[in-house]
Amino acid sequence: MREKALLQNYKTIYILFLFLLLSVSSYSQKKNKKANNTEIAKDSTASKKGKKYNDLIKDGTVKKGLFNIIEVKTDLYFEIQDSLFNREFLVVNKLSQVPFQVNDAGLNKGMNYENKIISFYKDAVAKKVWVKSYVPKVSSPKEDAITTSVANNFSESIIEFFDIETKNNDSTSVVIKVNKIFDGKQKSFNDVLSNIGFGGSVKSDLSYIEGAKSFPKNIVVKSQLTTSVSEGGPSLSVTLGVTSNIILLDKVPMKPRFSDNRIGYFTEKHWYFNDAQHAMMEKELITRWRLEPKKEDQEKYLRGELVEPLKPIVYYIDPSTPKQWRQYIIDGVHDWQIAFERAGFKNAIIAKEPTEADLDFDIDDVRYSVITYAASQKANAMGPSVVDPRSGEIIEADIIWWHNVMTSLHSWMRIQTGAIDPKARGNKFSDEHMGEAIRFVSSHEVGHTFGLKHNMGSSFAYDVESLRSKDFTEKMGGTAPSIMDYARYNYVAQPEDNVTAITPKIGEYDKYAIDWGYRWYPEEENETNKLNALISKHQNDPIYFYGEQQDGASTIDPRSQSEDLGNDAVKASEYGLKNLKRVVNNILEWTYEKDDTYYETGKLYIGTIGQWQLYNRHVLNNIGGVYLNAIVHGDNKQSYIPVAALTQNNATDYLIKNVLTIPEWLFFNPILDKTNPLKDSPVGPYEYTPYTLSRELQYSILYDLFSDERLMRMTENELYQRNGSKENIFTVNNLFKKVHQHVFAPTILNKSLSILERMTQKNYVDVLIVSTNKLFEKTDAKKIIDIQQTLAMPNLCNQLNESQMARNINQSSLKRVSEITSDKKGELNKVLQLLEMKKNTGNQSTKNHYLDLIQRIKKALTTTL
Known part of the structure; x- marks a missing residue:
C-alpha cells in the first residue's frame, strides 16, 4: 500500500512537473510572441516614422508633382497622396518615336492611340492599390432611386493592382512600384501593339522605362517598347517610343453642350437616366475647349464687348518644323481669331514657338497642344484632340503634319489652278506660294481641333x-x-x-459654327433656346x-461631296475640263528639266487623269441622288428630296459625252511619246498604259452608275411621286434608254466599230453581267476599287474617319426580288436581240466582238435563271 501510495505521489509530482513545464513553455511562447509583436509594432512604427520610406528616397531621386515620382536605379515608384484616391484620371498614350517599319505603315510621332479613365483605390487590409476603369457615358441624378441601379449596371472594372511598398512619414500617402505598366509586362495602362494593329506582345527584356516627369496635374512616363514583326519573311525587331500621360480630371466636369445635327461638331455619346423617365434618353455632347470669360469680365461679355478668355487655347509649333514654314502655320491658326470674336472672345487662340521661358516644354506632354512635324513619306495632315469623355471638354490637341503633305498641295494647285495662275506651274513652287497653301491646311486642321467636323x-x-x-x-x-x-x-x-x-x-x-459652339451662357440662362434660335x-x-x-463609294446627297465646287456639278465640271485641257496641253513644257527624266511629267499626267475622274464622280452622284436635310418639328422642311429630273438627265448626258466617249485629248496625246502616266509604288514608279487605264476608269464609272443602291433609290423616287408628275422623275428606264442609245448607236447604223467603241460596249455589258451573275462578281469588283484608290486625289484628315458617322439608310435589302434585277436582265435581253440582228454587220473585228458579247450574255442569263 505504502509503495502504491508512493507511486501515486510520484505520478502526481510528475504530472505537476509536466504541468509546470508546459506552463513555463506556454509563458515562454507568449513572451516570445509578445516580443515578436513588439518587434513588429516597432517595425511598423519605424515604418510610420519613415525608416523604410526614408531609405527608399535616400537611395533614389524624387520628383515632386501630382504623384511624387521616386526613381531607384531602374525601378519607378509613384507616391500617391490619400486625397487622390477615388479621383478620376485620364490616361493618354502617344507614340513619341517610331522606326522605319512603323513610319512606312503610316504611324508617326505624336499620334494618340489609346485613352481611358481610371481611378486608384487604397485597400489597407490587403495592402494593395487597386486600379479600376469605366466608360463615363452614363449619368443619373444622385437623389434618384434609379441611381443605385445605374451604379450596379455600369460599374467599374479592375484593370490592375499594386502592392503597397511603404507609407510616407505622416502616413498621408502610399508608395507603389509601377514598372510593370510601363515596361511592357502588363497591358493595363498601355496596350500599344494592339491599338496600332501590330498584335503580339512586348519583349520585356528588350524594353525599358526611359524616364518620368511629374507636374501639378499630370504625370509623363516615357518608355522604349520592343516587339518583333514578321510578314512572310524573317522577324524584324521593332522598338517604339511610347509616352504615357496620367492627367488629373476636374472633380466637376465642364458643363456639356448638346449636339444638333444641323451643325457639324464631333461628339461624345451619353446616356441619361432618371426616375421621371418613361425611357432612357441618349444625347451627344459636342467636343470643345472650356472657353469662358474671366469673372470680372462676365458683365462686359454679356453686354456684347469682346473680352479675353480666362484660359486661351495655345498651340506650340514643333521645333523640328522647317523654319520657312513656321510663320505660315502660325498664321493659319491665328486666322481663326475672327471666328472666335463672333463668339465674343478676343485673343482666344495663340500659336507660338516654344522659347526658353517654356522650361518644361515637352512635345509629348498633354499640357501642350502641339502642331507636330513628322518626317515621313506620307502626304497628309490631321487634327485630332484629347477629350474628357465625361463632358466633351477638349483637354489638348495634336495636329500631325506630315512632311510630304506638300506633294498633295503641289498637285492640287498645279492641276486645279495652273491654267489661271502662272505661279502654280513649275516642278517646284516658290516658298511664298507653297507657304500660302500650308497656311490654308493649317487653318483646316486647327478647325478640327476646335471640334469642327468636315x-x-x-x-x-x-x-x-x-x-x-x-x-x-x-x-x-x-x-x-x-x-x-x-x-x-x-x-x-x-x-x-x-x-x-x-x-x-x-x-x-x-464663324457661325464657332459662335454656336463657344458662346458662353451663364448657368441661369436657357442655353438650349438661345442655340436653337441661332x-x-x-x-x-x-x-x-x-x-x-x-462614304465616297456610296454617296447619296450630291451636295456634300469631297473636292467639288458650286451648286451645279455638270457646269462646274465642264469649266474644270476646259482648264484641264489647258493643263494637259502644257504638261511637257511645265515639267521640263534639262537632262532630267520624265518622272515629273508622268506624275503630273496621271494627276490630270485623276482630276478628270473626280469630275466624273461629282456628276455621277447626282443620278439617283437624294438631298438629305436635317430637320426638326416646325421648320416645314422636307427630309428627303430627290435630285431634279432635269439635273439627273444633264448628268447622264455629261457622262455620255465625257466618259462613255473616251476623251482622246486626255488619253491619246503627244505626252505618250515621252512617258506613260506614272504612279509611285513601293517598288518604284508604276506605269499605266492609256488603253488599259481608260478602260478600267470607264468601267468603274459604269459599274457605279448601275449600282444596285443607285437604281433602287431611283425606283424609290419613282414610287413616291410627291407631286404626281412623271416629268419630274428620272427613272431607271430613262437611264437605260439614254445609255443604250449612245453605246449601241454605231451598231444600230451597221457601222464597223472602233477599238474604243468596242471597249465601251464590252464594259457596259460586263457591268450588267456582274450585277446579275454572282459567278462573275468575284473577279471584277476588287479591281474597280483598286483603280479608284490608285487615281484618287490626295485627301487630308483620313485618320478622322468621319464617313463612319454619316447617315445610314437601308435602300438595298432583298435586291434579288427588287425591280432592278428585272431591269438589268431586261436590258441584257434587249442588247442580245440587237446583237443577234447585227452580228453579221461591220468588219471582222466588229463581228468577232458581237459573237463574243452574244455568248457572254447568253451564259449570264442562263446562269441567273
Whole structure:
C-alpha cells in the first residue's frame, strides 16, 4: 500500500512537473510572441516614422508633382497622396518615336492611340492599390432611386493592382512600384501593339522605362517598347517610343453642350437616366475647349464687348518644323481669331514657338497642344484632340503634319489652278506660294481641333458662275463658306476671268459654327433656346448649310461631296475640263528639266487623269441622288428630296459625252511619246498604259452608275411621286434608254466599230453581267476599287474617319426580288436581240466582238435563271 501510495505521489509530482513545464513553455511562447509583436509594432512604427520610406528616397531621386515620382536605379515608384484616391484620371498614350517599319505603315510621332479613365483605390487590409476603369457615358441624378441601379449596371472594372511598398512619414500617402505598366509586362495602362494593329506582345527584356516627369496635374512616363514583326519573311525587331500621360480630371466636369445635327461638331455619346423617365434618353455632347470669360469680365461679355478668355487655347509649333514654314502655320491658326470674336472672345487662340521661358516644354506632354512635324513619306495632315469623355471638354490637341503633305498641295494647285495662275506651274513652287497653301491646311486642321467636323456641303452654297467673278470671290474670300469643306482650289474660274482669290479661307459658316459652339451662357440662362434660335435664324440660308461627310463609294446627297465646287456639278465640271485641257496641253513644257527624266511629267499626267475622274464622280452622284436635310418639328422642311429630273438627265448626258466617249485629248496625246502616266509604288514608279487605264476608269464609272443602291433609290423616287408628275422623275428606264442609245448607236447604223467603241460596249455589258451573275462578281469588283484608290486625289484628315458617322439608310435589302434585277436582265435581253440582228454587220473585228458579247450574255442569263 505504502509503495502504491508512493507511486501515486510520484505520478502526481510528475504530472505537476509536466504541468509546470508546459506552463513555463506556454509563458515562454507568449513572451516570445509578445516580443515578436513588439518587434513588429516597432517595425511598423519605424515604418510610420519613415525608416523604410526614408531609405527608399535616400537611395533614389524624387520628383515632386501630382504623384511624387521616386526613381531607384531602374525601378519607378509613384507616391500617391490619400486625397487622390477615388479621383478620376485620364490616361493618354502617344507614340513619341517610331522606326522605319512603323513610319512606312503610316504611324508617326505624336499620334494618340489609346485613352481611358481610371481611378486608384487604397485597400489597407490587403495592402494593395487597386486600379479600376469605366466608360463615363452614363449619368443619373444622385437623389434618384434609379441611381443605385445605374451604379450596379455600369460599374467599374479592375484593370490592375499594386502592392503597397511603404507609407510616407505622416502616413498621408502610399508608395507603389509601377514598372510593370510601363515596361511592357502588363497591358493595363498601355496596350500599344494592339491599338496600332501590330498584335503580339512586348519583349520585356528588350524594353525599358526611359524616364518620368511629374507636374501639378499630370504625370509623363516615357518608355522604349520592343516587339518583333514578321510578314512572310524573317522577324524584324521593332522598338517604339511610347509616352504615357496620367492627367488629373476636374472633380466637376465642364458643363456639356448638346449636339444638333444641323451643325457639324464631333461628339461624345451619353446616356441619361432618371426616375421621371418613361425611357432612357441618349444625347451627344459636342467636343470643345472650356472657353469662358474671366469673372470680372462676365458683365462686359454679356453686354456684347469682346473680352479675353480666362484660359486661351495655345498651340506650340514643333521645333523640328522647317523654319520657312513656321510663320505660315502660325498664321493659319491665328486666322481663326475672327471666328472666335463672333463668339465674343478676343485673343482666344495663340500659336507660338516654344522659347526658353517654356522650361518644361515637352512635345509629348498633354499640357501642350502641339502642331507636330513628322518626317515621313506620307502626304497628309490631321487634327485630332484629347477629350474628357465625361463632358466633351477638349483637354489638348495634336495636329500631325506630315512632311510630304506638300506633294498633295503641289498637285492640287498645279492641276486645279495652273491654267489661271502662272505661279502654280513649275516642278517646284516658290516658298511664298507653297507657304500660302500650308497656311490654308493649317487653318483646316486647327478647325478640327476646335471640334469642327468636315462640312462637305458648304461649297454647294455658291453659284458656279459666281466662282468666275473676281468681285464675288474677293468679297467671300475663297471657294466655299467653310474652310472645313474639301473645296480646294478654284478650278471653275477661266483665264479670262482674272480671278485671284482662289484659295479656301475661314468663311461665314465657320464663324457661325464657332459662335454656336463657344458662346458662353451663364448657368441661369436657357442655353438650349438661345442655340436653337441661332440655327433657326439661318436655317433657310444655304451659306449656313451643314452637309455631313459621306462614304465616297456610296454617296447619296450630291451636295456634300469631297473636292467639288458650286451648286451645279455638270457646269462646274465642264469649266474644270476646259482648264484641264489647258493643263494637259502644257504638261511637257511645265515639267521640263534639262537632262532630267520624265518622272515629273508622268506624275503630273496621271494627276490630270485623276482630276478628270473626280469630275466624273461629282456628276455621277447626282443620278439617283437624294438631298438629305436635317430637320426638326416646325421648320416645314422636307427630309428627303430627290435630285431634279432635269439635273439627273444633264448628268447622264455629261457622262455620255465625257466618259462613255473616251476623251482622246486626255488619253491619246503627244505626252505618250515621252512617258506613260506614272504612279509611285513601293517598288518604284508604276506605269499605266492609256488603253488599259481608260478602260478600267470607264468601267468603274459604269459599274457605279448601275449600282444596285443607285437604281433602287431611283425606283424609290419613282414610287413616291410627291407631286404626281412623271416629268419630274428620272427613272431607271430613262437611264437605260439614254445609255443604250449612245453605246449601241454605231451598231444600230451597221457601222464597223472602233477599238474604243468596242471597249465601251464590252464594259457596259460586263457591268450588267456582274450585277446579275454572282459567278462573275468575284473577279471584277476588287479591281474597280483598286483603280479608284490608285487615281484618287490626295485627301487630308483620313485618320478622322468621319464617313463612319454619316447617315445610314437601308435602300438595298432583298435586291434579288427588287425591280432592278428585272431591269438589268431586261436590258441584257434587249442588247442580245440587237446583237443577234447585227452580228453579221461591220468588219471582222466588229463581228468577232458581237459573237463574243452574244455568248457572254447568253451564259449570264442562263446562269441567273
